[in-house]
Amino acid sequence: MTYANPNVLIGTELVAKNLSNNAIKLVEVDYDPENAYRQGHIQGASLIWWKRDINDPVRRDIISKDQFEELMSRNGITPQSEVVLYGDFNNWFAAF
Numbered sequence: 553m554t555y556a557n558p559n560v561l562i563g564t565e566l567v568a569k570n571l572s573n574n575a576i577k578l579v580e581v582d583y584d585p586e587n588a589y590r591q592g593h594i595q596g597a598s599l600i601w602w603k604r605d606i607n608d609p610v611r612r613d614i615i616s617k618d619q620f621e622e623l624m625s626r627n628g629i630t631p632q633s634e635v636v637l638y639g640d641f642n643n644w645f646a647a648f
Contacts, residue, residue, distance in 0.1 A: 562636055571595055577629045581606075581639040581646040588640040597638075598627040 555561060570576045571594075578597035582588040585601045593599070600606065605623055608615045615623070629635055637646035 567594065567636060575632070575634055577627065577633045577635050579627060579629075579635060579637050579646075581637055583639070583641050583644070594638070600627065 567576075567578070578594050579600055580589055580593050580597045581600045581602055583602065585599055589599045600623070606615055606620075607613075608619070614620075624630075637643070639646040
């Protein structure tokens with residue numbers, strides 16, 4: 553399969569080789585984080601709960617830039633970090 557931007561995709565082998573690489577931040581984004589993350593996740597991955605962390609309940613939209621930067625900071629993500637997102641439901645909310 554070909555992708556328009558293959559450089560934004562990473563395979564499981566490369567993730568496994570970089571588990572101890574602090575420059576790469578693994579983030580699980582789940583629809584049902586109470587179950588999915590607790591059932592198992594990649595070692596060292598942080599959890600972002602899309603409904604609680606990314607969704608602005610007042611505007612019913614995505615959080616603001618400042619809120620997003622704070623969320624990333626709380627998860628140890630800096631502008632220099634490479635971020636790998638994954639999650640349940642075929643990565644639907646990770647791609648959200």
